[in-house]
Amino acid sequence: MTNATDPDKPAEGAGESLDFIRTIVTDDVKAGKNAGRVQTRFPPEPNGYLHIGHAKSICLNFGIAKQFGGKCNLRFDDTNPTKEDVEYVDSIKEDIRWLGFDWDDREFYASDYFEQLYEWAEHLIKTGKAYVDSLEADKMREYRGTLTEPGKPSPDRDRPPQESLDLFRRMRAGEFPDGALVLRAKVDLASPNFNMRDPILYRIRRAHHHRTGDKWLIYPMYDWAHGQSDAIEGITHSICTLEFENHRPLYDWFLDNIPAPCHPQQIEFARLNLTYTMMSKRKLLRLVQDGYVSSWDDPRMPTLSGLRRRGYTAAAIREFADRIGVAKRDSIVDVALLEHCVRDDLNASAPRVMAVLRPLKVVLENYPEGQVEHFELPAHPDNPEMNMRKIPFSRVLYIEHDDFMEDPPKKFFRLAPGREVRLRGGYFIKCNSVVKDPVTGEILELRCSYDPATRGGVAPDGRKVKVTIHWVSADHAIEAEVRLYDRLFSDPDPGADREGVDWTSLINPNSLEVLKGCKLEHTAAGAEPESRWQFERIGYFCADRRDSKPGALVFNRTVSLKEDNWRKG
């Protein structure tokens, strides 16, 4: 008996476990709800840049739509002109496209619906379910009651519909100053859910809106705009984060009290938290404004533009979103999983190149001066389709400073006085002596000898070396700047509010180290901005899409290679 012939099995994802949202959608489709149609939406407010947490939502919404043969709209929730800006809508669109999703022509704005929203508001007034209130903000807070006491009615609560209607129209016409009046729904002042204690639908705000300009003087609140926008677009499943769970009764109440074209179902899931970073838009904004980072797309930022600039691939982020799952409990995902996803992707695709970040000069005493030979190495160890690279070799080389130790500990297998190692793709070399600065004791260069019989890296006599190190020919190397990025925070959960701790004190002071004069294999000379490479034995690097230029290359470390912990033992 196979699933394929069993009508009771879900059409999608059969055999695999579904997250709770896909389970709901599957059941709805099976039950013929919405005529089997699935329509989702991703509804960002254009008041900041998208971050990895948004990526989870984007992948979920676009992913579900695709999986069930539906569509996902992009809708900007632009109901608060004082905080929103076109700069953000542009960046949001760019980031979603980069992530690999397409909304075709379904680019919507809550502000597109202001007129319809206004009409429905009048409908609520006419049916006695909304009223214009003149209570000041402070008073209104007082009247709203507390967790244990019910709210009490505003003196305006029983204003006749006709009077409210008149006032509301005059609010729109601009007859009152900002904040003088609001439109409130008449729901239930005694509800233990504050959202139901006569929520505000409209406030007066003389603010220039990035799309509607100065047309409107009154703007709808989130609660009044969101569900109605969903209904207008025919959304079937309105997926949002947990903090809106308390809003669901209101979401439903509005839809039940207007002639809505349909009634979407709101479903809430837990937003993403990641270790060693934070998602708070407010705090992210402060990192930028106070100069802790250079910009929204600083490679240390958890923004999509930051991750992109750091060298993360869209595929890696999508894979990550798949792996973290979807649930309702608050959690914090280990950033190591994200790093695993990029390594996995980049390991398969990034061409290899040798790069010496902290050069240590090596002179091969027995190699003829002026001689140059070339070795061939594959650009990728297990992808023969990628070309071979020809690497020049000569008497003076650079190796990584870390690959030499004068007095090595037990588990250090690299170069040391009297010790032999293999130069990747080249010869075995042995360290004969160390040249030091007589004053400082600093190691200036290594005098070594090579074994001509080991060309290509194998010894005819069968002797082995413990390790292979990377190198670059001094005369043939190109130079580059390399930016070593590390986690922005030194605390695993910097977003958690702890009393007495200012979150900015948790910023990792060593989150960026800039290395100049790094020596790279010439193969990397043509590195295009945003091209990704593996610097062998070091990590994955991406040519900075803003600062890297031909002849003045700048690479960002995306993530290091996983390292055997020889230092620990």
Added chain:
RNA sequence: UGGGGUGUAGGUCAAGGGUAGACCGGCGGACUUUGGCUCCGCAUGCUGGUGGUUCGAAUCCACCCGCCCCAGCCA
């Protein structure tokens, strides 16, 4: 103190009445011209607690406890 949620390996997430799995991480080993990759193996869980129903409970019921969200004219 009111309401709404949520508690399963170190971390995320599965199992939905038949005695707990995957991935990441950790540890160990094999392989290796990247201390990478790959491959093998190991470990940790009284499934928040206590009672109850049942032949049998992580799954059902009751009570309790922890954590998160809610008193913006923010979203």
